Amino acid sequence: MPRTNPQKVSMIILSALILLIGCNTTEPVVKPVSIEDKSVESIVEMMTLAEKVGQMTQVDRRYLDDLDDISKYHLGSLLSGGGSTPDVNDPAVWADMVDEYQSIAKKSRLGIPLIYGIDAVHGHNNVIGATIVPHNIGLGATRNEDLVRQLGWLTAREVRATGINWTFAPCVANSRDERWGRAYESFGEDPALISAMGKAQVEGFQGADLSDPEAIAACTKHYIGDGAPTWSTGLGGMIDRGDAQLDESRLRALHLAPYIAAIEAGTATIMASYNSWNGEALHGHKYLLTDVLKGELGFEGFIVSDWAAIDSLAPDYKGSIIQSINAGLDMIMVPGQIPKSHSYKEFISLLTAAVNEGSIPMSRIDDAVTRILRIKEQMGLLNADYANDRSLLPTVGSEEHRAIARQAVAESIVMLENENNTLPLSKNATKIVLAGRGADNVGMQCGGWTISWQGGHGAITDGTSILQAVESAVSEATEVILSEDGSNSQGADAVIVVVGEDPYAEMHGDRRDLSLSQEDLAVINAVKQSGSPMILVLLSGRPMIITDILDSSDAFLAAWLPGTEGAGVADVLFGDHAPSGKLSVTWPTSMDQIPINDRDTNYNPLFPFGYGLSY
Numbered sequence: 017m018p019r020t021n022p023q024k025v026s027m028i029i030l031s032a033l034i035l036l037i038g039c040n041t042t043e044p045v046v047k048p049v050s051i052e053d054k055s056v057e058s059i060v061e062m063m064t065l066a067e068k069v070g071q072m073t074q075v076d077r078r079y080l081d082d083l084d085d086i087s088k089y090h091l092g093s094l095l096s097g098g099g100s101t102p103d104v105n106d107p108a109v110w111a112d113m114v115d116e117y118q119s120i121a122k123k124s125r126l127g128i129p130l131i132y133g134i135d136a137v138h139g140h141n142n143v144i145g146a147t148i149v150p151h152n153i154g155l156g157a158t159r160n161e162d163l164v165r166q167l168g169w170l171t172a173r174e175v176r177a178t179g180i181n182w183t184f185a186p187c188v189a190n191s192r193d194e195r196w197g198r199a200y201e202s203f204g205e206d207p208a209l210i211s212a213m214g215k216a217q218v219e220g221f222q223g224a225d226l227s228d229p230e231a232i233a234a235c236t237k238h239y240i241g242d243g244a245p246t247w248s249t250g251l252g253g254m255i256d257r258g259d260a261q262l263d264e265s266r267l268r269a270l271h272l273a274p275y276i277a278a279i280e281a282g283t284a285t286i287m288a289s290y291n292s293w294n295g296e297a298l299h300g301h302k303y304l305l306t307d308v309l310k311g312e313l314g315f316e317g318f319i320v321s322d323w324a325a326i327d328s329l330a331p332d333y334k335g336s337i338i339q340s341i342n343a344g345l346d347m348i349m350v351p352g353q354i355p356k357s358h359s360y361k362e363f364i365s366l367l368t369a370a371v372n373e374g375s376i377p378m379s380r381i382d383d384a385v386t387r388i389l390r391i392k393e394q395m396g397l398l399n400a401d402y403a404n405d406r407s408l409l410p411t412v413g414s415e416e417h418r419a420i421a422r423q424a425v426a427e428s429i430v431m432l433e434n435e436n437n438t439l440p441l442s443k444n445a446t447k448i449v450l451a452g453r454g455a456d457n458v459g460m461q462c463g464g465w466t467i468s469w470q471g472g473h474g475a476i477t478d479g480t481s482i483l484q485a486v487e488s489a490v491s492e493a494t495e496v497i498l499s500e501d502g503s504n505s506q507g508a509d510a511v512i513v514v515v516g517e518d519p520y521a522e523m524h525g526d527r528r529d530l531s532l533s534q535e536d537l538a539v540i541n542a543v544k545q546s547g548s549p550m551i552l553v554l555l556s557g558r559p560m561i562i563t564d565i566l567d568s569s570d571a572f573l574a575a576w577l578p579g580t581e582g583a584g585v586a587d588v589l590f591g592d593h594a595p596s597g598k599l600s601v602t603w604p605t606s607m608d609q610i611p612i613n614d615r616d617t618n619y620n621p622l623f624p625f626g627y628g629l630s631y
């Protein structure tokens with residue numbers, strides 16, 4: 017009897033033990049169930065409460081304790097909040113990151129892929145190298161729906177290139193008070209204009225078929241009345257997230273039309289608003305969320321909350337969850353940013369308890385999950401072979417996309433003054449000076465929601481500054497000088513002074529005073545002293561107080577926040593595009609006129625809604 021090799025025996029026993037232990041892990045062995053070709057209703061029927069609650073939970077990727085939580089908690093969605101970017105901010109790295117998340121999501125029992133949301137609100141603006149298009153206040157000035165639809169399409173391609181399939185846009189706020197830090201996210205102050213532009217953007221994002229590899233789901237926001245609050249009703253006595261104090265007929269007349277248009281366009285999702293209406297928080301407002309939006313308007317997609325926006329609805333978090341879900345919210349953005357918010361594990365546990373105790377009826381849960389899965393089905397996410405399409409990566413920041421964005425910049429510019437036909441400038445001028453801190457500053461051109469939440473000055477991403485655009489536009493013989501403080505402007509054929517606002521987002525942009533900074537005023541004064549013709553280009557998210565400045569300038573262009581394609585500004589300066597922009601908001605003479613809007617009684621602004629000169 018040959019001696020058995022004791023070592024071999026122990027190896028066999030060891031491997032058997034490992035196998036046995038492997039089978040007896042505490043985790044139940046997940047036996048995958050195919051949902052291919054199953055109806056949404058039948059999928060909902062087979063789902064456990066844990067799976068349903070998971071689908072209703074959205075977490076910022078930064079705050080996942082463990083990537084495996086994506087499948088362990090059956091998460092329905094992840095998001096990248098402003099600035100929530102991979103360590104290397106490169107389109108291919110984004111795509112790898114999202115693909116990894118999706119591969120983990122598919123490990124859950126039902127393997128339902130994630131709907132991944134991001135604020136692509138003026139291009140794919142979190143991603144370095146992406147095409148950054150004008151913010152909405154400038155798009156409103158173009159009055160060009162086809163162009164806005166095209167911008168939505170190019171944004172969707174760049175977003176899908178990175179594996180992401182949902183944008184928290186369009187913002188269809190009706191910005192009634194220029195002091196609001198989100199005025200630039202609005203298409204303007206006229207409901208018909210906002211409706212037309214919002215509808216076009218939804219169509220651009222979603223295309224004809226949500227399952228198209230180039231389509232992304234839209235999220236029309238923030239429902240409802242985000243632009244209505246006045247000063248001191250908002251966060252910390254400012255405006256943002258304030259109380260919309262108006263009767264229902266005014267609320268409907270000024271703020272509801274864009275949602276009717278977006279629903280007609282098939283918006284997949286709608287985001288609830290932080291603000292309250294006559295003292296009642298929108299995130300807990302059953303009448304507006306369920307009776308009006310889902311009932312009266314027939315919205316069949318799903319409603320997502322804003323960032324931790326349910327947290328303070330009730331004295332305790334569980335109460336807030338119960339109130340918001342019963343009011344009609346279907347997915348909760350539980351960023352998971354501890355300690356400012358609550359963890360997704362706490363949310364899941366409390367929501368589960370609320371359902372088990374009967375505080376939230378299962379019918380409400382099933383309605384929410386059905387809405388979410390219905391959208392995922394339309395997006396093709398329930399197909400077994402769903403995968404991100406890497407072939408779109410070369411479109412990110414492509415020449416084709418940048419050319420469309422450049423045209424949008426040119427069409428968004430509103431010419432407010434042109435004394436003695438100072439404009440257009442000659443490309444054969446002898447000496448052109450660029451002055452002001454915005455002259456060579458792509459970050460200032462882009463404004464907030466660019467690479468980071470608040471944006472920033474300087475070369476924050478690939479783009480063309482106004483200085484670079486002027487240098488490219490003029491003849492070899494023309495001397496172009498950058499003089500940020502405006503000195504050395506003597507004897508110039510033209511001095512282009514580029515000033516305006518520092519980048520900001522949300523409540524960080526709430527301002528009591530919209531005057532230009534002392535630094536900008538000093539540059540303007542220096543150039544005026546030089547006696548050379550002055551063209552003022554304003555980079556701002558809203559009208560600023562310029563009444564006295566017009567006495568100094570010979571020509572004045574409102575360029576809003578044009579994004580990366582500064583060449584569009586040069587196109588107007590040198591006459592390749594005759595100014596065609598029309599104000600999408602009223603331009604006040606002074607701060608004490610604000611708020612001032614089209615159709616106000618005794619309406620006497622510096623420039624009225626719709627104003628704009630041309631050559």
Ligand code: GLC
Pocket residue numbers: 096097098135184237322323
């Ligand atoms: C922000 C904004 C909202 C954005 C969301 C996710 O607070 O209010 O517009 O979509 O959080 O970043």
